[in-house]
Amino acid sequence: MIPxxxxxxxxxxxxxxxxxxxxAYRLGRARAALEASDLGALLLFDINNIRYVSSTMIGxxxxxxxxxxxxxxxxxEPVVWxxxxxxRHHQLYAPxxxxxxxxxxxxxxxxxxxxxxxxxxxxxxxxGGLLAEHGVAGQPVGxxxxxxPMFLELQRTGIDVRxxxxxxxxxxxxxxxxxxxxxxxxxxxxxxxxxDIAEALKPGVRENEIVALANKRLYEMGSDDVEAIxxxxxxxxxxxxxxxxxxxxxxxxxxxxxxxxxxxxYRTCYYRTFAVGRATASQRDAYTRAxxxxxxxxxxxxxxxxxxxxxxxxxxxxxxxxxxxMAAFGLQFGHGLGLGLHERxxxxxxxxxxxxxxxxxxxxxxxxxxxxxxxxxxxARIEEEVVVTADGAxxxxxxxAEQLFVANRY
Numbered sequence: 001m002i003p004x005x006x007x008x009x010x011x012x013x014x015x016x017x018x019x020x021x022x023x024a025y026r027l028g029r030a031r032a033a034l035e036a037s038d039l040g041a042l043l044l045f046d047i048n049n050i051r052y053v054s055s056t057m058i059g060x061x062x063x064x065x066x067x068x069x070x071x072x073x074x075x076x077e078p079v080v081w082x083x084x085x086x087x088r089h090h091q092l093y094a095p096x097x098x099x100x101x102x103x104x105x106x107x108x109x110x111x112x113x114x115x116x117x118x119x120x121x122x123x124x125x126x127x128g129g130l131l132a133e134h135g136v137a138g139q140p141v142g143x144x145x146x147x148x149p150m151f152l153e154l155q156r157t158g159i160d161v162r163x164x165x166x167x168x169x170x171x172x173x174x175x176x177x178x179x180x181x182x183x184x185x186x187x188x189x190x191x192x193x194x195x196d197i198a199e200a201l202k203p204g205v206r207e208n209e210i211v212a213l214a215n216k217r218l219y220e221m222g223s224d225d226v227e228a229i230x231x232x233x234x235x236x237x238x239x240x241x242x243x244x245x246x247x248x249x250x251x252x253x254x255x256x257x258x259x260x261x262x263x264x265x266y267r268t269c270y271y272r273t274f275a276v277g278r279a280t281a282s283q284r285d286a287y288t289r290a291x292x293x294x295x296x297x298x299x300x301x302x303x304x305x306x307x308x309x310x311x312x313x314x315x316x317x318x319x320x321x322x323x324x325x326m327a328a329f330g331l332q333f334g335h336g337l338g339l340g341l342h343e344r345x346x347x348x349x350x351x352x353x354x355x356x357x358x359x360x361x362x363x364x365x366x367x368x369x370x371x372x373x374x375x376x377x378x379x380a381r382i383e384e385e386v387v388v389t390a391d392g393a394x395x396x397x398x399x400x401a402e403q404l405f406v407a408n409r410y
Contacts, residue, residue, distance in 0.1 A: 003394060004181055004184060005185040005187070005188040007185075008221070022055075023055045025176045026176075027053060027055075027078070029052075030042070030072060033171035034072065034167060035074065036170075038162075039141060039162060039164065040131065040139025041071060041131060042072045042141070042144075043142070043143045044069060044168065045066050045144060046144040047062055048172075049144050049165075050080070052172055057265065059225075064110075065110065066107070067107060069081050073131065073135075075134045075135055076134040078097065079101045080101060081103050081123070082102065082103075083106070084104035087105070111147065120147075120150055120153050124154055128157060131159075140160040140162045141162065143163075143164050172339065175387075179338065180362075180387055182265075182266040183268075186263040189218060189222070189263060190270045190399070193213075193214050194399040196213060198407045201407040203250055204249065207231035207245050214226070218259075218261050222263060225261060226260075227260040227261060227267070228258070228260045229244065229259055230243060232256050233253045233276075234255070238377050242330075252275070252276065252278050254378040256272065256273040256380070257271065260341060266339060269341060269366045270366075270383055270385065272382070273380045275404055276407055277406070277410045280373075280375065282375040286371040286379060287382075290370060290382050291403075293313065293369040294367055294369045294383075297314070297369075299392075299393075301386055301392060302359065302388065303361045304359065306356040307334070307356045308356035311332075314332035320372055325348070325350040332368070333348050334346070337364050337365055337366055344363075345359070361389060363387075364385065367385075368383040382401055384397045385397045
């Protein structure tokens with residue numbers, strides 16, 4: 001069964017995403033993970049964790065600033081520190097952040113304001129006061145990511161800092177029906193963009209023009225963040241550069257694209273490979289092998305299967321031209337999807353053979369395969385997003401990929 005992607009509007013005649021239910025589910029999962037840990041509180045700077053716990057977000061601008069933060073204790077409601085005007089906006093429009101728990105805060109913008117200005121020390125003192133107020137002073141505090149001066153100041157004041165990212169990734173592992181609907185809707189948006197790409201993919205167009213087309217269409221559709229788009233063609237296909245350029249598309253090129261974007265925060269990672277005008281036997285053969293590897297993986301997905309079994313289906317690095325698994329990491333690959341691009345499980349021969357994870361119903365992840373062609377420069381790249389159901393894998397990514405798609409065939 002294909003998970004629903006009913007549309008991007010709220011309506012009265014269908015049950016769609018229930019955002020109040022989504023907020024309650026996510027905070028409940030975070031509380032349960034905190035309770036199951038040895039921590040007294042979580043101090044979160046990762047904006048995906050902040051959004052998961054507090055359902056607040058101020059856009060992609062905030063992703064690399066390490067400026068926003070949230071405290072969740074065992075006994076209290078989430079406290080969110082944000083840029084002053086954003087904090088005021090939350091007070092007006094995010095009533096689930098109770099009382100005075102939406103606060104103005106500023107730490108230094110990755111060192112642009114030096115630590116000796118005292119902003120970090122003042123923030124840690126305020127956090128320490130809340131820990132005492134909530135009855136968890138003296139208990140370990142889990143931190144996900146932070147600037148070095150923040151870690152040092154927390155430790156200087158005697159706070160026992162632990163790894164909070166593991167707790168949050170545990171919380172985010174199993175997706176609710178609302179989360180799956182948002183992930184499915186995000187994938188449906190990319191389905192449509194690939195139709196536009198297939199029609200535009202002709203000799204003379206440049207990789208960056210395809211990237212511009214995709215960005216425009218996604219934002220028109222309602223994307224709240226086009227994080228990255230890879231556009232790779234011709235001789236750039238092998239090895240995979242993980243970027244785009246201004247290269248001109250030529251007749252007979254193989255070209256592959258990865259569209260990474262979010263709808264209401266929920267991300268896609270969605271590759272498709274095309275041939276332009278015509279395809280060679282070498283290109284078709286590479287595509288067939290990449291398709292066989294991904295189909296075998298999808299067939300194996302079901303609750304109780306461990307990730308080492310999936311990783312073993314894929315060729316070893318030395319079988320497709322790499323010295324070792326580190327050098328080939330990310331080419332035969334699986335990764336969880338949600339508010340973050342790389343959540344659990346991570347599936348790779350690099351880590352899964354020795355540290356397997358058991359698949360559970362409600363996990364959502366992407367599976368990616370890559371096969372270089374024997375012409376020495378072409379390559380095939382395929383990616384499918386799947387939901388783990390009781391009956392196996394339900395595929396979210398629906399643009400045709402069973403065979404190599406020849407765009408604008410001669």
